[in-house]
């Protein structure tokens with residue numbers, strides 16, 4: 235296992251996604267939740283990514299809504315299997331309804347699934363019989379959107395609530411910005427894209443508490459990396475969390491919540507180094523990044539319009555990783571209606 239905390243090496247690994255591949259998943263929980271694009275490699279990855287990409291184009295995000303020892307037959311494993319089949323059956327029935335509607339000529343561009351099916355249909359029409367995704371593959375992508383989108387964005391929002399509850403000056407600035415842009419109206423996409431202060435806040439929350447704390451890779455053949463040659467089969471871990479908290483890169487205030495450090499952009503804050511990558515990087519950068527930031531801005535703006543919030547005396551600070559980084563004992567925040 236090679237642990238990487240050098241920005242230049244992080245850049246090299248992320249840029250060469252065919253050499254440095256994601257791990258084949260052994261963990262049954264991750265397997266249940268995360269196959270599809272996030273787990274695909276080489277040609278399979280580029281095929282999936284090409285078909286899925288249109289679903290995440292910024293223009294399309296304007297009106298989007300997301301619908302809503304392991305082989306031993308223990309009670310828990312049986313339940314996991316049952317849940318797996320139930321989820322699959324329920325997604326399959328949603329997809330079948332959509333396909334029927336599409337065949338009857340109904341337009342289907344209103345949400346991620348519609349755009350994905352549309353893009354897949356176009357790919358099948360243009361290519362040979364190996365092109366396009368099968369229904370089972372579409373089901374895996376839907377599960378992935380749900381999990382990858384839910385846990386990560388949810389934790390970004392939780393940590394934002396905790397930090398703004400602890401830093402009432404930033405909470406007030408964020409609320410002032412929301413009222414300047416929207417007044418009491420429901421936030422819209424154009425307005426959300428103009429929220430500068432909230433953007434800085436999210437960048438800083440993602441620096442301090444990145445939902446994905448490290449990226450794992452492996453190599454299948456001997457590979458040169460920096461000055462060393464690694465044998466085939468080596469595992470690599472790129473330490474997002476450690477780099478985000480590196481005093482030599484960020485300065486003596488590295489542990490403090492200071493959104494203003496991003497006021498002139500990420501490049502300036504990192505002095506151009508690959509020392510900040512909450513969404514990964516290179517060709518396999520998070521496909522849902524813009525969607526996640528838009529969704530989190532929408533939720534935060536609506537909360538700020540309605541509540542002031544403080545940290546509760548019962549809050550106990552314990553960042554803890556169960557796949558994503560989360561507050562182990564919850565985010566105890568007291569809301570006051572405005």
Ligand code: HEM
Nearest residue numbers: 272379382383386387446449512513514518520521522526
């Ligand atoms: C704050 C929210 C989010 C964070 C911090 C986040 C973080 C990440 C990171 C670090 C990676 C790269 C993993 C690696 O290189 O090993 C990734 C990939 C991915 N993310 Fe996200 N993500 C977020 C939201 C979302 C959302 C909302 C979706 C979908 C609806 C999504 C879908 C994906 C997919 C499909 C990949 C795999 C892309 C590929 O391998 O080509 N993510 N995400």
